[in-house]
Amino acid sequence: MPSEICIDEEFRIPRQYTCERCETTFPIKKGFEFNPNCGRDDNGNQLYAAYRRCADGTFNDGSLVKCKKCGSCPSGTxxxxxxxxxxxxxxxxxxxxxxxxxxxxxxxxxxxxxTTTESRIDSSSVQTTDSTTSINTSPAIRHVPAHATAIFLSVGIFSLLTMLCVLCILKRRKKHSKQEKGCNGEMKEILESKSIYSTAVFSINNDNGKHHGVTDTSYKLLAPEVQAAPLNTVLNNLDVLEELILLLDPDISSAKNTRHLAAQCSLSFAWINYAYSKKEHKSPLVAVLEGVVAKNPDWTVGHLAGLLSGIGRNDAVEILAKLHASEKE
Structure with missing residues (x-):
């Protein structure tokens, strides 16, 4: 044995005073095994080859360090x-x-x-085939051959697989349609149900300062010009944006937050978690708003108000109303 310190499957690294396994330096080879200590002595000298061929009656299929004894077969080999x-x-x-x-x-x-009209002949014969089917034939009755049965079975299986593929495609299309509705059709339904999209419920002040229009006790309605403002207005107004961040970004069990707002726009659970993992560097709410503006540049503040109202955050809608006051200032 070349080394007096390391075991057979290892070799010594002199400068590090450690033993290293042969396979960490030399790749395992099919049909071979490692010589003791990979053929190296304790000073790192390569005395002979790192490998030796498997002896008769042993093998190495490329997954072993040492050749293994061959097995035996109780029946055919x-x-x-x-x-x-x-x-x-x-x-x-x-x-x-x-x-x-x-x-x-x-x-x-x-x-x-x-069977014939003149005479009846009974004959029996024994044949050896690859089929397991016993067949009795006569002029009146004929059984389906084994190969025909296999063909019918194959056609049936193919038809079943085709039906399953069609059902999967229809299910995926239906799911995709629902996802698109999350930020379009469903959002519009929420807005219409909350009457934010209808000019009939806008609070309008006339020249005399008298208040007219329909009011809703659940949240403060936005002025028409605020609702029609581009959604990017929220990102540009740092005062309003900071208030929304402090209100919506924290994870509070008693109130819905930015996570629920992102879900309304069909953002994935993984995306939302990633946004919150970067919370120390960037607000999740800002990330959601930037993503929505990039995907839907025609969205307005009214769209956002509708989604916030839909998750029960009318307090956030009231903050959006400050956009009009800050513009006047």
């Missing part, structure tokens, strides 16, 4: 053991043909009866 692979055995119901294991044929009895 499809492939003998070699230096690079173990013996391949057949089961009791198989036999070897052309180096492969195949099923043994099953003996089947076929009885044939022929």
């Amino acid at each position: 499809a492939s003998p053991c070699s230096a690079a692979s173990d013996v391949v055995c057949c089961t009791k119901v198989e036999h070897v043909r052309d180096g492969r294991c195949i099923d043994r044929p099953v003996k089947t009895t076929v009885k044939t009866t022929l």
Whole structure:
């Protein structure tokens, strides 16, 4: 043994005073195993080759450090053991043909009866086939051949798989349609149900300062010009944006927050979690608003108000109303 310090499967690294496994430096080779200490002494000198061929009766298929003893087959042997692979055995119901294991044929009895108008001849014969079906034939009755049954079965399986593929495609299209509705059709339904999109419920001040219009006790309605303002207005107004961040970004069990707002726009759960993981560097609410503006540049403050009202955050809608006051200032 070249090394007096390391075991057979390792070699010594003199400068580090450690032993390293052979496979960390030398790749494992099929049909070979490592020589003791990879052929190196304790001073790092390569005394002889790192490998040696597997001895007769052993093998290494490329996954072993040392050659392993070949197995044996209780019945048929499809492939003998070699230096690079173990013996391949057949089961009791198989036999070897052309180096492969195949099923043994099953003996089947076929009885044939022929009837004529002049005489009746009964004959019986025994044949050996690869089919397991017993067939009784006559001029009046004929059974379906085994190969025809296999064809019918294959056609049935193919039809079933085709139907499953069609159902999967229809399900994916339906799911995609629902996702698109999350930031379009569903949003519009929320806005219309809350009457934010209708000019009939806008609070309008006339020249005399008198207040007219429909009011809603659940949240403060926005002025028409605020609702019609581009959604990017919220990102540009740092005072209003900061108030919304302090109100919506924290995770509070008693109130819905930025996570629920992002879900209304069909943003994935993974995306929302990633946005919150970067909370120390960037507000999740800002990330959501920037993403929505990029995807839907025609959205207005009214769209955002509708979504906030839909998740029960009318207090955030009231903050949006300050956009009009800050513009006047």
